[in-house]
Amino acid sequence: MEKIFSALVVREQEAGKFTRSLEQVKMEDLPDGEVLIKVHYSSLNYKDGLSAVGNKGVTRNYPHTPGIDAAGTVAYSSVPEFSKGEEVIVTGFDLGMNTNGGYGEYIRVPSAWVIPLPKGLTLKESMIFGTAGLTAGLCTEALIAHGITPSKGPVLVSGGSGGVGSLSVAILSKLGYEVIAVTGKKKAHEILKSLGVGKIISREEAVDSSGKPLLRPIYAGAIDTVGGSILTTAMKSLKYGGSIACCGLVSSPKIDLTVFPFILKGNNLLGIDSVECEIQKRIDVWNKLAGPWKPDQLSKITETCNLDQLSDKIQQILKGELMGRTVVSLY
Missing domain, CATH: 3.40.50.720 (NAD(P)-binding Rossmann-like Domain)
Structure with a gap:
């Protein structure tokens, strides 16, 4: 398992001034949590844009890696509910706000934040939703x-x-x-x-x-x-x-x-709150999104970028220039 990985890191240089760049991050710097996930995809949300420009109402402390959504495979789990290699998704709670988020190749989170990828969705499709x-x-x-x-x-x-x-x-x-x-x-x-x-x-x-x-x-x-x-x-x-x-x-x-x-x-x-919404309700809705509610035209409202291109997309979403969904590929 890698001990160093790539992540978009936002840093506060001085009061009111923030920079963001791709950095190599140490695995040991991730927060505590029962589940370590190798992130394949994330997505870009307005809240991510705010975190990326230093909005203290979203993220209190920097340096920080935004990304309130993540989908990937379990790299390690200390709890029996999840096993290595299992495909999972994490959205909301504190991910990407004050906990390092999906714009890094790995996240470590509490098991209570994680749900199995619903049948009927690929990892990428789950992040079109996010x-x-x-x-x-x-x-x-x-x-x-x-x-x-x-x-x-x-x-x-x-x-x-x-x-x-x-x-x-x-x-x-x-x-x-x-x-x-x-x-x-x-x-x-x-x-x-x-x-x-x-x-x-x-x-x-x-x-x-x-x-x-x-x-x-x-x-x-x-x-x-x-x-x-x-x-x-x-x-x-x-x-x-x-x-x-x-x-x-x-x-x-x-x-x-x-x-x-x-x-x-x-x-x-x-x-409607999707941040602290309880897990069973999330699972119920995710299963509907993967099944009878799944639109046929997801590709029509989706574009994909990688971490290198993400900074420009962040500026666009904050200016209201993006339409639909932007999926971030880390895989």
Whole structure:
């Protein structure tokens, strides 16, 4: 087994200034944990970008290796639940935040963070999903649990060209929902339509500035990845009994609502967390993503890079220039 391996390392040079580069890292510098994993693939998420530029709200201490997602094979396990050579995935918890993450060729983590690769997925496909796919799956599951079926009407997906948004669109379309997607990127229209979107609206069209507490009911449900005024408008535009699964705040963490959607129309705002979500729920959703919910068009929303190319991709995701999912190959 290698004692030294390659990893993207972010270093704090002085207050407020950070650098990132490929370095050779010692195995002994990895944190404690029951399972050592040789990483084959990771993925790029907005949170990874924040960690890579020194955002202390994501990562407190540097030097650090980001990567909140990882898929690979077990190199060593001190617990019987996992055996050497087994294919596994790790998403969320503290991986890539304050624990060295998937942008290194090895990670060592607590066994409670690890799940076996579901049948029906390759390691690479699992990272096309990654945290974004798990989040999209949790959102979909929450809507279904609250009675939002395809027959109830259209479902709005905000941030449609992003990771969670594009995977939500693909999953909902696979399940027969009429999907309305919000995006500010005209170049994303063709891809979204190929994923099954019935209608695309601009960010401006998705925002109502009238100040009315309730609007014309349009949506049976929604998956919101951005927060702010788009979430506020969607909540006011739900049909009776409608629900929104809320999982993001890239636009704003604030919403401006009265209680009217809740007490007059029985609407629900469902908070979705994919970081500390308990293991059995993760496994259930992963099995659905690997089976009946698996979209046929994953390749259409995916690009692949290696560690050498990753730094440029990090800049692009922070500028909002990427669409869909970026898989990082370490194998």
